[in-house]
Amino acid sequence: MTAPSRLIxxxxxxxxxxPFRIVLGGVRPPRGATVLDKRDDAITRLDDIRVLLTHEPRGHADMYGCFVTEPxxxxxxxxxxxxxxxxxxxxCGHGSIAAAVWAYTTGHTPLRDDGTLVIDVPSGRVTCTVRDTADGHPRVAFRNIASYLHAQDVPVPTRRGTTTTDIAYGGAFYAMVDTRTLGLEVSRDRLPELIGLAAEIKTHVTKNHPLADPEDPRINGLYGVIFHDRIATAEGRVEERNVTVFADGQVDRSPCGSGTSARIATLAARGELTENAVLVNHGILDTTFLGRIAASTTVYGKSxxxxxxxxxxxxxxYNTLVVDPRDELPTGFLLPSS
Structure with a gap:
C-alpha cells in the first residue's frame, strides 16, 4: 500500500x-507578525492547500474555512x-461564530472572565461573547471592527436596467442592492439570475469605484454583492432577507456575518436602525442572524x-483528508456551476 503524501x-x-472547515493539523500555520501578514504568507505559501481543502472531491464550489494561528x-x-x-x-463573520463555538465546546480556548473570546482576523480584532442556552448549545454574538457606509445610491447599469447600490465596509467591502429595484426577490429559484447580476454589478463597481482601506491597501476590492428584501419595519426592529454573492459567484448560505455588519452600518447611516433596535436578518435558507449597533464611532472621518x-x-x-501520491487530480477540481 502506498503511503499518503499528505494527511490533513x-x-x-x-x-x-x-460551511466552515477548521484545519486542525497537517499544515504548518501561516507565519507573520500580524494575522494580516499571515494572510500574505498563506497567499504565497498555502494556496495549494486552500485549493485542496475547498475544491472537489474534498470540498465543493461553496466551501469556506480557516487556518488557526497565533494572535x-x-x-x-x-x-x-x-x-x-x-x-x-x-x-468572515460566520467563520468567527463557528470558530468561537469550536474553541469553547472543545476546550481549545477557555472563556475570559467576561464570557468572551477575542479573535484576531485580517481586518482587525473581533470579540465573541459566548453564552449557553436552555438546550445546552452555545450562541455567539461577535462584535466586529468599525463598519461604515462608503458610498450611497451609486447608479449601476444591469441587464434589468439601472439600479442603485450602497457600498459599505464590514471587514470587507460590499455593494448592497434592493432586489425590488430589479423586479426580483431573494429566493432560491432566483439564485441563478442573482448570481449573474452580481457579476455585472461587481464588474461595474470594481471598474468605477476603487476600494481600499486607507490605512492598509491590502484590504481592498469589492468582496461581495448583497441582494436584500425588506420584510417588515416596526418600532425597534428591521426585518430583511438577503443573499450575498461573493468571490467568483460563490453563494453565502447564511445571512453573511461581515455582510450583516456592513448592512447595519448602512441602515444606521440612513437613519433606519438605531442603537436600541435589532436587525433580524434572514438568509437564503431562512436561517437568521440578529444584528445590533453596539456603539457609534468615527473612522477615517466617516460616521x-x-x-x-x-x-x-x-x-x-471530523475529517482526515488524504492525498494519494498517484492521484492524477491531487488538489482536486471545480466544474462550472449549472
Whole structure:
C-alpha cells in the first residue's frame, strides 16, 4: 500500500447553513507578525492547500474555512486566516461564530472572565461573547471592527436596467442592492439570475469605484454583492432577507456575518436602525442572524458603528483528508456551476 503524501485533519461546522472547515493539523500555520501578514504568507505559501481543502472531491464550489494561528499579541486568544474557493478573505463573520463555538465546546480556548473570546482576523480584532442556552448549545454574538457606509445610491447599469447600490465596509467591502429595484426577490429559484447580476454589478463597481482601506491597501476590492428584501419595519426592529454573492459567484448560505455588519452600518447611516433596535436578518435558507449597533464611532472621518452579530454553529464532522501520491487530480477540481 502506498503511503499518503499528505494527511490533513479538519473539523467542519455550518453556521446558519454556510460551511466552515477548521484545519486542525497537517499544515504548518501561516507565519507573520500580524494575522494580516499571515494572510500574505498563506497567499504565497498555502494556496495549494486552500485549493485542496475547498475544491472537489474534498470540498465543493461553496466551501469556506480557516487556518488557526497565533494572535497579533496577548490581547487576543488566537487568530484566523480565512479561505474560500477563490482566495483568502479579510473577514468572515460566520467563520468567527463557528470558530468561537469550536474553541469553547472543545476546550481549545477557555472563556475570559467576561464570557468572551477575542479573535484576531485580517481586518482587525473581533470579540465573541459566548453564552449557553436552555438546550445546552452555545450562541455567539461577535462584535466586529468599525463598519461604515462608503458610498450611497451609486447608479449601476444591469441587464434589468439601472439600479442603485450602497457600498459599505464590514471587514470587507460590499455593494448592497434592493432586489425590488430589479423586479426580483431573494429566493432560491432566483439564485441563478442573482448570481449573474452580481457579476455585472461587481464588474461595474470594481471598474468605477476603487476600494481600499486607507490605512492598509491590502484590504481592498469589492468582496461581495448583497441582494436584500425588506420584510417588515416596526418600532425597534428591521426585518430583511438577503443573499450575498461573493468571490467568483460563490453563494453565502447564511445571512453573511461581515455582510450583516456592513448592512447595519448602512441602515444606521440612513437613519433606519438605531442603537436600541435589532436587525433580524434572514438568509437564503431562512436561517437568521440578529444584528445590533453596539456603539457609534468615527473612522477615517466617516460616521461608523461597531456592529454586533449573533448566531450559532453546529459541528458536521471530523475529517482526515488524504492525498494519494498517484492521484492524477491531487488538489482536486471545480466544474462550472449549472
Amino acid at each position: 485533519s479538519t473539523v467542519d461546522y455550518h453556521t446558519a447553513g454556510e 497579533d499579541d496577548d490581547g487576543a486568544d488566537f487568530g484566523l486566516v480565512f479561505f474560500h474557493r477563490e482566495g483568502f478573505s479579510t473577514a 461608523a458603528v461597531i456592529p454586533e452579530v449573533e448566531g450559532t454553529a453546529y459541528v458536521t464532522g
